[in-house]
Structures are given as C-alpha cells and as structure tokens.
Amino acid sequence: MSMIVSSIGQGLLWAVLGVALFLTFRILDFPDMTVEGSFPLGAATTVAMIAHGINPYLATIAAFLVGAGAGLITGLLYTKGRIPILLAGILVMTAALSINLRIMGSANISLLNQKSIFSANFLQHLPKYFDAVFVGFIIITIITLALIFFLQTDLGQAFIATGDNATMAQSIGIKTDRMTIMGLMLSNGLIAFGGAVIAQNNGYADINMGIGIIVIALASIIIGEVVFGELSLNERLVAVIVGSILYRLVLLAVLQLGFSTNDLNLISAIVLAIAMMLPRLRHALKLDSLIKKGVAPHE
Amino acid sequence: MSKPVFSLQNITVTVGDNVRILDNLNFDIFDGDFITVLGTNGAGKSTLFNTIAGNLKIASGVLKHHDKNIANDSAVSRTDYIARVFQDPKMGTAPRMTVAENLLLAEKRGKKRTLHSRGLTKEKLAEYANITKVMGNNLDTRLQTATGNLSGGQRQALSFLMATRVKPELLLLDEHTAALDPKTSEQLMLATNEQVTKNKLTALMITHNLADALKYGNRLIILNAGKIVLDVRDSDKAALDDTQILKYFMA
Numbered sequence: 001m002s003m004i005v006s007s008i009g010q011g012l013l014w015a016v017l018g019v020a021l022f023l024t025f026r027i028l029d030f031p032d033m034t035v036e037g038s039f040p041l042g043a044a045t046t047v048a049m050i051a052h053g054i055n056p057y058l059a060t061i062a063a064f065l066v067g068a069g070a071g072l073i074t075g076l077l078y079t080k081g082r083i084p085i086l087l088a089g090i091l092v093m094t095a096a097l098s099i100n101l102r103i104m105g106s107a108n109i110s111l112l113n114q115k116s117i118f119s120a121n122f123l124q125h126l127p128k129y130f131d132a133v134f135v136g137f138i139i140i141t142i143i144t145l146a147l148i149f150f151l152q153t154d155l156g157q158a159f160i161a162t163g164d165n166a167t168m169a170q171s172i173g174i175k176t177d178r179m180t181i182m183g184l185m186l187s188n189g190l191i192a193f194g195g196a197v198i199a200q201n202n203g204y205a206d207i208n209m210g211i212g213i214i215v216i217a218l219a220s221i222i223i224g225e226v227v228f229g230e231l232s233l234n235e236r237l238v239a240v241i242v243g244s245i246l247y248r249l250v251l252l253a254v255l256q257l258g259f260s261t262n263d264l265n266l267i268s269a270i271v272l273a274i275a276m277m278l279p280r281l282r283h284a285l286k287l288d289s290l291i292k293k294g295v296a297p298h299e
Numbered sequence: 300m301s302k303p304v305f306s307l308q309n310i311t312v313t314v315g316d317n318v319r320i321l322d323n324l325n326f327d328i329f330d331g332d333f334i335t336v337l338g339t340n341g342a343g344k345s346t347l348f349n350t351i352a353g354n355l356k357i358a359s360g361v362l363k364h365h366d367k368n369i370a371n372d373s374a375v376s377r378t379d380y381i382a383r384v385f386q387d388p389k390m391g392t393a394p395r396m397t398v399a400e401n402l403l404l405a406e407k408r409g410k411k412r413t414l415h416s417r418g419l420t421k422e423k424l425a426e427y428a429n430i431t432k433v434m435g436n437n438l439d440t441r442l443q444t445a446t447g448n449l450s451g452g453q454r455q456a457l458s459f460l461m462a463t464r465v466k467p468e469l470l471l472l473d474e475h476t477a478a479l480d481p482k483t484s485e486q487l488m489l490a491t492n493e494q495v496t497k498n499k500l501t502a503l504m505i506t507h508n509l510a511d512a513l514k515y516g517n518r519l520i521i522l523n524a525g526k527i528v529l530d531v532r533d534s535d536k537a538a539l540d541d542t543q544i545l546k547y548f549m550a
C-alpha cells in the first residue's frame with residue numbers, strides 16, 4: 001500500500017514536468033531537448049542555494065528563474081539564430097551540464113540535515129510518503145489552474161495560435177518569435193522548478209538526474225492522451241497529471257516483476273514507445289473489436 | 300482626387316541574380332478602391348502582395364502608407380492596417396482552435412495581447428453567429444467546431460471574416476476563391492463583393508477568373524513582367540471585355 005502512495009506522490013511531483021512539456025510539445029508543436037538541462041539546472045540551483053543557507057522557498061522560486069533563462073537561450077538560438085529547435089535544445093542541454101557542475105562544485109550534493117520545502121512541521125507528522133502527495137497536489141493544482149487561466153487570456157490564445165498556424169498568427173499581428181520564446185521560458189522555468197522540488201524530495205541533486213527526463217515527461221502526456229482520447233485543452237492538462245500518476249504505477253508494477261532501478265530508463269523508453277504505438281496497434285490488431293467480442297454475451 | 304492611402308513609388312523587387320520581378324512599379328491605392336489584379340503566372344501579382352504586406356524586401360523605391368515610408372517596417376507591424384486572405388484554406392485559420400476562437404484572435408489585430416481574459420461570452424457567440432450567417436454556408440452553426448474540421452469553403456469564408464473583423468485600411472485577397480469548387484467559389488465571391496461594397500473596404504484582389512475581374516470592383520490592373528500594363532477604373536473598366544484584356548496578356 002505504501003508503495004502505491006509513494007507512486008502517487010511521485011506522479012504528482014513529476015506531473016509538473018508533463019504539464020510544462022505540454023506547452024512546447026503539444027502547443028508549440030516541437031520537442032524541446034532543453035528540458036534535460038533545465039531540470040538538473042533547477043535542482044542544482046536550489047540545492048546549492050539551500051546548502052548556502054538560503055530559504056528553501058526562495059531557492060525553489062530561483063530555480064524557476066534560472067530555468068526560464070535556459071529557455072530564453074534556446075528560444076533566441078531558435079528564433080533569432082535560426083538554429084533548428086532540436087539542435088538548439090541539445091546545445092543548451094549540453095552547456096547546462098558544465099553550468100550545473102559549476103553551480104554544485106561537485107557531481108552530487110546532499111541536503112542531509114538541511115531544511116527544504118518538505119521540512120515544514122505539519123508535513124513531518126503525515127504518514128510516510130504522504131508529504132510528497134500533499135506538496136505535489138498543492139503545486140500541480142496551482143500550476144494547472146494558473147496555466148488554464150493563462151491559456152484563456154488574449155496572450156495565451158496568441159501563444160496557442162502561434163503553435164497552431166504561425167503564418168496565420170503573423171498575418172493578424174501576433175509576434176510569433178516572442179510567443180515561442182515566452183513558451184520556452186515558461187516551460188523550462190516550470191521544468192527547473194519541478195527539478196528543484198524533486199531534488200528536495202530526494203534529498204540530493206545529481207549531475208546525471210536530467211538523463212531521460214524528456215521521455216518521462218512525454219510518457220505522462222502520451223499516456224494521458226491514450227487513456228482519455230479526445231478532450232478539451234483544459235481537460236488535457238488534467239489528463240497529463242493522471243498520465244503521470246499512471247506512469248508511476250506502471251513503473252511500480254514493473255519493478256515488482258523483479259527489474260532493478262538501473263533498468264528504469266530502458267523501461268521508461270519501452271513504456272513510452274508502447275503508449276505512442278498503441279493507437280496504431282489497436283487499429284492493426286483490431287483490439288477494440290476483440291475486447292468487445294470477449295465481453296459480449298454469446299448468442 | 301484625394302491623397303492615396305498607399306503609394307508605391309518606383310518599387311523594384313529582385314530575386315537571385317538581379318532578376319526584376321517587380322520593375323520600377325508606380326501605383327497608388329485610394330480609399331474605397333476595390334481593385335482586381337490580373338496577370339499571367341510569374342507576372343508579379345503575388346510579389347506585389349508580398350511587397351505590400353512586408354513579406355518581401357524591396358530593392359529600391361518607396362512604399363508609403365499615408366505620408367510614412369513603411370518599406371522597412373516588419374510584416375507583423377504592417378498588420379495593424381493591412382489584412383490578408385490567402386489562397387490556401389489551410390493558411391488562414393488555426394486548425395485546432397474553434398471558429399469562435401479564431402474570430403476572437405482576429406478581433407485583436409492591431410491591439411496589444413495581454414493577460415486579460417479572452418472574453419468568449421454568450422453575447423460574443425451570438426454576435427459571431429450573426430456575422431457568420433451572412434456568408435451563407437452554415438458557418439454560424441459551427442462556431443464551436445475546430446476549424447480543421449471545416450470544409451475549404453467554410454474556412455475561406457472564416458478567413459475572410461477574420462481579415463475584415465477589424466476594418467483594415469487595405470485588404471489583400473490572394474486568389475482566395477481559387478482552391479474552391481465553382482459553386483462554393485462563386486458563393487464566396489458574392490459574399491466578398493457584398494462585404495467589400497457595404498463596408499467600403501479598400502481591397503486588392505488577385506484572380507485568374509477574367510469574368511470575376513470584370514464583374515467586381517471599381518478598378519482593374521493587369522501586371523506583366525513586373526510592370527503594370529493596364530490600370531483602368533469606373534466607366535473605362537466597365538467598357539472592357541475579355542478580348543481586350545487578353546491582348547494585354549500577350550504584351
């Protein structure tokens with residue numbers, strides 16, 4: 001039971017990444033590799049700041065700003081430098097590796113005996129793993145509501161239109177480069193913020209913690225889509241959160257089968273690949289009619 | 300005659316090795332002009348549009364909007380007063396957004412897009428139902444449909460409404476009925492003519508349909524090899540017929 005609670009807590013914490021990546025992957029319609037750099041960047045920034053005695057809440061907010069900075073650089077390389085988005089993201093991701101080492105001073109810093117946003121008194125009194133569920137729920141609720149509000153504003157609609165049809169957006173006066181940069185800043189700011197929260201939950205920041213992040217974030221988006229199908233934009237954001245929790249439960253199930261945590265990246269990739277192919281497989285193997293036949297009463 | 304809204308003075312646009320696709324062009328657009336633009340492929344019609352809209356840089360010349368030279372202004376900044384309907388139905392609308400959302404987006408042309416709620420209210424929807432009804436193709440019943448699920452004719456009608464939602468000082472119609480079947484095309488042409496005339500819009504319309512070019516608008520120009528070879532208005536335009544026009548294509 002406690003493992004399931006833990007998975008739900010992890011799902012809620014990691015959902016921040018799915019929702020953030022949704023802004024670029026689904027709305028702007030491109031894969032942003034920067035996230036593999038901004039995630040550890042946020043973690044490194046916050047953990048290093050806390051280690052230097054700075055208030056954990058301030059340090060977590062600082063992670064957002066640093067992540068937004070990484071998004072800004074990718075955005076400028078892409079829109080002004082005309083570097084293809086995939087490469088622009090990889091450049092910033094690679095550069096962030098060195099920056100993160102500079103910030104942390106070593107490949108790994110621990111938060112042992114340091115205060116974090118999980119140190120609040122009442123959280124200590126919750127049953128095991130419920131602190132992550134509580135913090136994760138509060139954070140993802142606030143972020144999702146804020147995004148839903150933002151996407152229904154004039155600015156948010158201009159942002160959506162940019163990803164949907166840039167030519168048309170420009171023809172009605174939308175500055176699409178600015179919208180793209182804004183989206184990358186917001187997305188990477190949130191990813192870094194997520195990195196900061198997850199590092200505090202883990203109790204350490206590690207130079208390698210960014211590896212495979214984009215696959216995990218994509219998995220929550222895709223699983224949410226596969227499970228729920230056609231939804232409105234607001235509902236899709238919620239579906240990402242559910243997708244993130246489901247993904248954690250799938251991982252839990254796989255680990256129960258006897259795989260080790262070393263296999264996690266392989267498993268993540270396989271889960272994502274299957275989820276992405278599912279609509280096609282469902283069609284090709286006629287799974288739907290098979291299932292229907294199975295449950296229909298015999299005549 | 301009053302001062303022109305737009306004035307193209309000695310405009311030359313080149314591609315590649317100094318090939319002139321617009322050649323020392325002089326052309327004034329007056330308030331209320333509804334100008335049909337004819338010309339063979341490669342005559343420079345699209346180039347003329349892209350030059351005015353700001354998607355193409357001019358090599359030399361002056362492009363005046365009232366008294367201001369806008370030749371170096373960006374395309375996006377020119378959308379404050381220039382609107383455009385493209386030939387391709389896919390280009391003019393955001394496919395995953397609904398008809399109402401697209402109209403709302405267009406309503407903010409020339410205004411700042413801020414963190415204000417977009418305000419998709421019941422009253423707005425009722426207003427949109429009214430303005431879409433005039434296009435006569437059931438667009439008013441599909442306000443909450445993603446535009447990707449509309450027919451080409453409905454999308455072009457929507458593009459047209461979006462372009463004119465905020466009255467532009469110049470409306471560029473780039474063969475906006477060419478991708479549609481003959482019946483839908485004619486229906487959109489009639490609606491276009493009605494809107495342009497009723498709202499006294501200033502418009503340039505590229506067409507390959509000679510009959511349309513003769514029938515609509517108060518002025519007609521023919522482009523050939525980057526030059527304007529004919530520019531007639533009102534009674535002179537009314538006196539034109541097919542055979543006279545075809546002569547200019549040969550030139």
